[in-house]
Amino acid sequence: MSVPALATRGLDKSFGSLAVARGVELALPQGERYALIGPNGAGKTTLINLITGMLKPDRGQIFLGDTDITALRPEARVKCGLVRTFQINTLFPRLSALEAVTLAVCERRGYAGSWWRELPAYDDAVEEAYAILVSLRLAASCYRPTRELAYGQQRLLEIALALATRPRVLLLDEPAAGVPQGESAELFSVISALSRDITLLFIEHDMNVVFRFARRIIVMAAGRILVEGTPEEIAADARVREVYLGGTRRG
């Protein structure tokens, strides 16, 4: 079997006496579409924070391909191709969508430190940013400041910023959070149309969406990975039903 695109080995993290990640072992094969589900407080966002370096694990290792990235800073992990989006819009309110995506492209291409030529001179970066916005159907409003965009467009811009970094592994933290149910399927059809070169992991609560768009599902509870399997396996798993419906969980 080939090397997984992303793998973790024995990730532990505690806040005081509260263990938010306990021995998390992941192995995402190249190009796979994963959903990460679990009740509130299961540690899903924490896991994304650990993998992307926004939190430091107490123990364990993270591998991107066969490279150990555990010691890398968040921006260095992005440069290696490990990228995330945020559950709550984390955008640049007074930059236009075009400027924001161009900024991400400039950072990747190594232009962002140069200050002796004006931005329009970097036509390759501007063109690439514009093409990303076109592909996400944001071109029409890309000159407006981000804060003036409709909420659904801002969710798309979250993804556009991530795509501009050319991710190999993309972690989407509730990409449709706050989007009305009808539109969330539309958002996910955009996500599922992304290149198969990108390995995807998304957190999502709407089970219809999860079962429709994920090829495999990971269920987390209380900081642990409870079970991993195909949608059919997860739907039939008694432990999963217990976690979601049973309330108290056996230790």
Next chain:
Amino acid sequence: MASTLSEPQRHLEAQIRWHPLEIAFWLATLLPFVLTPNYLVLASQIAITALFALSLDLILGYAGIISLGHAAYFGFGSYTAGLIAKWGWGEPLTGLLIAAAAAGALGYATSFIIARFRHLALIMITLGLGLLLAEAANSAGWLTGGADGLQGVRMWKLLGLFQFDLYGTAAYTYSLIVLFLGFLLARRLINSPFGLALRGIRENAVRMPAIGAASPAHIRKVFTIAAVMAGIAGALLAQTTETVSLETLSFQRSADVLVILILGGAGRLYGGIIGAIIYMVARDQFSGINPQYWYFWIGMLLIAVVMFLPNGILGGMARLVRLEGRAA
């Protein structure tokens, strides 16, 4: 060639094109030579303060890095330029370059601390650095002249031709040209990819690492550039007045330049310049009426601007223009 630009490029180009008002503004800076020839000394001090405010605008207005100790770099440039002249090298242009390099070196050294902090911690650290340097200059009286100021600064003629005199003709010409060059540099910088990255840091420092940006490196760079510019402003003051006082390093000067920038409008390039004109002219006029209490009026002005024009005077004017454009 405008025709070869794509639509998004044309749009970005339009944002950075020179506005006719800008050209009118820079032509108007020549008016004091004709209209108020008795106020050229004041005009040169306004130009120097404007350059200082512009340097603060680069870090505060664009990168969102607040500083309450920016006078450290102004004063360091001022003393460097003053001491070089006192020790026998009174040539203005090379003195300016040496002062710029000295302030830049200080800025680069301190930028490693600056890049690690934000918000309140940063205010305290910059305040502390400023106080530290001011007190060091005060205690090193053998070098700086202490509270009496640096005496014996003798400048040579500018380009061997123009003497700095009581009328301020050479001083204003010199300061205005340096301000304009500094402005051109700042304008290019903020319209570059680097300038975009700075605005990114200001708009959302959390997102920057998630798009692969090494914000601390950007912050160190812009802080060093701003320190160079502040040092040049300080050197101009030393050279045109042929003296340096401890006031150039004082907390008061750090606070004044912050007030000037907020008054004019931060993050707008011209905010610091407009703020400097209003503040310095107001100080000149009010202190003529009542020298002790003129800060009362500055306080009133500051409160009024922040309450009613949160983006400064320039921000308010821009809004007015937009409203009028919509009404027409």
